Amino acid sequence: MRTPLKISAALATATLALTTLTACGGNSPAAASGDDDGKVKIMVGGLDKVIYLPARLTQQLGYFKDEGVDVTLLTEPAGVQATTSLVSGDVQGVVGFYDHTLDLQVKGKQVESVVQFSHAPGEVEVVSNKAAGEITSPKDFKGKKLGVTGLGSSTDFLTKYLAVHDGVQTNEFTPVAVGAGQTFISALQQGSIQGGMTTDPTVAQIVDKKLGKVLIDMRTPEGSKKALGGPYPSSSLYMNTDWVNGHKETVQKLANAFVKTLKWMSTHTPEEIAAKMPADYAEGGKELYAQSIKDTLPMFTEDGVMPADGPATVERVLKAFNPNLKNATLDLKKTYTTEFVNKAG
Template sequence: MYPTLRKFHVLALASALAFGAASQPAAAADDGKISIMVGGITKLIYLPARLTEQLGYFKDEGLNVELLSQPAGVDAENELLAGAVQAVVGFYDHTIDLQTKGKNVESIVVFGQVPGEVEMVSAKSADTLKSMGDVKGKTLGVTGLGSSTSFLTQYLAQQHGIKSTEYTMLPVGADASFIAAVKQGRIDAGMTTEPTVSALLKGGEAKVLVDMRSVEGTKAALGGTYPASSLYVQSAWADGHKAQAKKLAHAFVRTMQFIHTHSADEIAAKMPADYQKDKALYVSALKASLPMYTADGKMPADGPDTVLKVLAAFNPSVKGKHVDLSKTYTNEFVTAK
């Protein structure tokens, strides 16, 4: 339903970077249409994007919003920098990584106070891979190289003293492609989200190794809350389109309030039928995911520091660099009346 933008947009990014144009707001925004790239639109971590559309909140704000889907957050990020889209629904950590590369991008709505990610171990490898301390020589699945899942995977392994050179990260995407990678034995373990987690558990193909769907599980794995799924834009776009940014934020905040005042069954009833090929499984996965959502779209006070700590531990783009966290997010639009 939502086509992936063609690969020439990546070429557009290279051209934009060469001429210093990538830091400018996308010209396409001037026609009133807002294109939002979602890093995997069927993932429950990004449910607010589709749900907001389903509830009619974009239209209530007078917005013309187009939702597009890209399997990996790093690819969605590239579309934003290329000017192909005006906003991305992806992980907040990209805003920190990009600042160290001279790109000013900020989160204007936070959907998840935790990653909602789960490291799953293949049933075939479960006997020898009982923790992230056992990943030496293993192949670990991530959505894409340089994606948030690769950041988190490296951090979790490093916590056990294992270097990124001691295992292989394989980009396998999400949803059906992730499940296929597990079934075909191409990965020993991998990081994914709901409803893929519940589907693998139901089929017996994999088991949970590290669970970051709740605040408790995330604090145990990362040492604090970890704001993840969010709506982020180029800062220049936000500065030049404050009215649109405010309306977008207001629409999403209404959705976060809807999520916190309705049951998993009621929320699922608003989602497209093709998202719920197994309705019972979808509702169960959604119920397991509800604790991760913010109620108001605001950035958790301790969140940015935790994310920076994770990135600075291994990411060469961030390690040793000064990062002004105040420029990586704003609550201005979610609190605007």
């Protein structure tokens, strides 16, 4: 277990030491080329997070291999870092939050969600037991230090929205980049944050260890609607639009594989899903890991299709606090495509 003093060092290590996982074939330099040779690099904003479970599960089920596409999965501790890798051309795709496609469009980058894994954020705002008495809603965020995976990440976006929606300005509280998993838990334990936004299996471990309580639960469509006013499409496979248009055969294979996984998830129990995942993902034990999957499963779609009113919810949420987007004109239809999931069998 990492000590509290090593939080920043742990994050730096996680960023530098990317875990490379190859779906089939070797981890050759050609995997970075992104040519129509069936080799694709995908960066995931935390491979062990349940919200991004379809990425590794698709590999575990052998669906990439079945489609004849060689996928190298890489991991970063926060989605914003994964986005940087996409923009710089280091990877061809990202499994991360859809909201980054809107943020990037304003910055002149055309990126689109190709497969929409979810229609809810899967995120949870937790508060430490010590601070639970003074933080009973986002109205109490003022003056507090709140954990997010990274500055500019989707957890940062959602935390700011919740604050602004309840009358707290973004400069009235302090977001602290603490990653997820053990680094988040350590920050909560030592009091360097009073609360924060994270996902399973981190949430399950915090509750199980009685280190904190759930304040806002957005793991279900109902929870998303209550907190954000509608469906909030989050976890997705997004890619540069130019790359998608130039590699449609490969993108279709990826869509086929991911949609097959989403359908598989909808017909299997949390225990069956957990059994397919790497053993080291269940840090808190098999039963707790299965429970964290059960709590998060409602966020996932069964077909990879973008929910009809989802993009508008995301736009409204981002414009509530983001000065770059507030007065910008967004073309939401360019931030996602259903072309490939509609053809997936």
